[in-house]
Amino acid sequence: MIASLRRLFLVLALVASARAAGAAAGASDPPPDILVSRGLMRERGLSVGQIVMLSADARGAGARPFRIAGVYEPTPDPSRFTAKRLEARMHLPDLLGLTADPGEAGAVDAVGAINIGLKDPADAGAFARELAARAPAVSVVPTAAGGDEHFVIIERFHMAISVVTMIGSTAFLLALMVIRADERREIAGLLRLLGLRRRRILLQALLEGLCIATAGAVFGVMFAAATQGAVNAFFQWRYDTTLVFVRVTPAIAARCVALALPLGVMAGLLASWTLLRRPVLDLLRR
């Protein structure tokens, strides 16, 4: 039954308009079934099998009874993970009946967004084009991830986090290398004064850069892997979502190491090269 409900569903944001209506049951037809989000269920102390009154109007005009058939976990949405997900899912005819109430015919449509789950996510583009052609006032945007699994990982969200992290660590690595090189200004000058070739000093810097970058990348990946559970648990608790905030996959770890190694080596070489270009005596002068 849940499966059949899911097949054709709409999410209607009914913020604060769900009201318990246990005694209101008793009409001729049994009230239609709905699914209630976990957040709404807990917030209002609802339970499965209960009859509730739903209305598309904030004041409760034109309310209709529905029977809670089950609970669902809303698909995490990175763009609004701080919002409370007080939502319900119902059949489309029930939604139309609810919103097309004659007494509220002129009222502003309270539905701001509708997520439509297609049987075949590959149809999203064609569906969006067709709908946009028919309803020019509606903006139709296919979401990146297809299915309605609970643990959808939005690529862009993770990419943004990764990019910010990598830019940050790159800047840090560069600064570290430049500081190290400057600390070693006198040593580089001394080595050159003693007659060591620049190539040899650069090679030394290259090896050191490689060691530091390797250690840094391995430590970073290990640290991220060790703490991701705690980080996710904290933010999932904080924002009451199942959204996965950090996920260190082998691919991400490999990408991180692949980026860090050349970066570390280049930073070390660059910092040393700027030193070695200067005259020997400049390096030794305090």
Place this chain on the structure above:
Amino acid sequence: MSAPVAIVEARGVGKVYPMPAGPVEALRDVSLTVAPGEYVAISGPSGCGKSTLLHLLGCVDTPTAGSLLFEGHPVRAMGEEERSRIRLRRIGFVFQRFYLLPMLTAWENVELVQSEAGMPAAERRARTRELLEYVGLGERAGHRPSQLSGGEMQRVAIARALANRPGLLLADEPTGELDDETGEQIGDLFDRVNADGTALVIVTHNPALAARARRRLAMRSGRLAAPSVVAGS
């Protein structure tokens, strides 16, 4: 038999540092020849150009006027790599502040320049042991500079300077940071180095150290003031 080629020969050299506030003339028309096995001391007030002259003699820097020959070869015509090679193989340097590599032990400090010069490992080990014993630090080979006294660090620096059997050892205020007694010991060591055949040019404020040299020069305002004073012979 022809006269031996001078180790280093300066002919009318000058050194001008271009500075934002106008050029600084650190050396003016300095001529000096250092023959193999010589022992030269240069003294003079601070800022008169002693270090600048030493850097030119040591092929660390190049003159802006005059000509400089190292073992008969014009330094001006040499590239940085060539001067670097000469510094490594033909010249030893000793400084006031010792300039040892802090992360290396005494042994490694002495060995480094030998490995850069491509000396085989066995020969290197023998030479390093010999040198540390020569300067009286055979027992301190595994110690880092931070574990050594000033006099001991300077002796390691002298061992390093001699590692590749240079013809010339240049020292800039080598006793400047040492007490008199330690300075005496370093002076004794220099005497022995010179007696063993290495030419020495020592820049110093220390009259006792200068007095050990057979040839003493005075510098003033970028010039070698008096004609060379030759002691002894």
